[in-house]
Amino acid sequence: MKILLVGDIVGKGGQAAVCRLVPKLRKEHHCCFCIANAENIAAGAGLTRAAVENLHNHDVDVVTAGDHVWAKTDYVGHIDGLPKALRPANLSARQPGRGYGIFKIPIGGTIAVINLLGHVFMRDQVTCPFATVDRILEEIGSRTTAIIVDMHAEATSEKIAMGRYLDGRVTAVFGTHTHVPTADARVLPEGTAYITDLGMVGSRESILGRDINDVVHRFCTGLPTRLRVVEDDIELHGAVIEFDAATGKALGIESVSAV
Ligand SMILES: [Fe+2]
Ligand SMILES: [Fe+2]
Numbered sequence: 001m002k003i004l005l006v007g008d009i010v011g012k013g014g015q016a017a018v019c020r021l022v023p024k025l026r027k028e029h030h031c032c033f034c035i036a037n038a039e040n041i042a043a044g045a046g047l048t049r050a051a052v053e054n055l056h057n058h059d060v061d062v063v064t065a066g067d068h069v070w071a072k073t074d075y076v077g078h079i080d081g082l083p084k085a086l087r088p089a090n091l092s093a094r095q096p097g098r099g100y101g102i103f104k105i106p107i108g109g110t111i112a113v114i115n116l117l118g119h120v121f122m123r124d125q126v127t128c129p130f131a132t133v134d135r136i137l138e139e140i141g142s143r144t145t146a147i148i149v150d151m152h153a154e155a156t157s158e159k160i161a162m163g164r165y166l167d168g169r170v171t172a173v174f175g176t177h178t179h180v181p182t183a184d185a186r187v188l189p190e191g192t193a194y195i196t197d198l199g200m201v202g203s204r205e206s207i208l209g210r211d212i213n214d215v216v217h218r219f220c221t222g223l224p225t226r227l228r229v230v231e232d233d234i235e236l237h238g239a240v241i242e243f244d245a246a247t248g249k250a251l252g253i254e255s256v257s258a259v
């Protein structure tokens with residue numbers, strides 16, 4: 001069984017590219033399920049109900065998020081009405097939404113998706129992602145064999161540590177947040193597919209999806225600068241993982257990109 005993973009979707013341009021490219025990529029790679037991180041889909045930071053529903057209408061089954069999950073404050077009131085949209089599991093339990101779910105695969109079977117946020121360089125209110133994932137795996141128990149983890153984090157070391165911590169216990173751990181694809185896609189020794197960062201669906205002529213001159217100006221002057229989202233010349237980055245549905249063990253992972 002194969003599934004498509006898609007990195008952080010940035011802005012309207014990223015959303016349009018996903019709608020155009022994901023159905024094609026799913027066919028081309030024979031993927032029966034798709035997970036995409038959309039924390040930057042609404043004007044570069046945050047999500048909206050309309051954007052999530054649009055992704056679902058274009059072959060994205062589960063939408064994950066990250067540190068920008070509440071950047072569009074209306075989403076706080078909408079997420080509970082979106083059963084296939086996750087927010088990081090290790091935020092306060094008093095926040096709406098869910099950090100993991102078990103979803104039906106259209107061709108049969110189920111898959112668990114878990115969304116975590118890294119501790120390092122991230123929000124103060126994040127609890128330990130390692131303890132959180134242990135608790136969730138206990139809750140999932142034997143309800144499904146296929147378990148996919150989006151580890152949304154800044155530090156490569158923390159993401160690799162999560163991959164190694166979960167090796168043999170989940171089907172795949174993929175990293176998001178840094179918007180730059182890494183060249184380390186592999187199946188770890190105990191059968192977990194792993195990649196440190198998928199990359200993004202954003203402009204090639206940008207800095208992490210934002211206007212080059214704006215970002216350079218901010219670095220050079222230290223002044224507050226509006227970082228405009230670049231909406232054209234979009235490239236999609238992600239990965240395809242293959243796994244044995246009976247055991248949940250990964251058989252392979254390859255990076256994919258499309259324009
Ligand atoms: Fe992020
Ligand atoms: Fe992001």
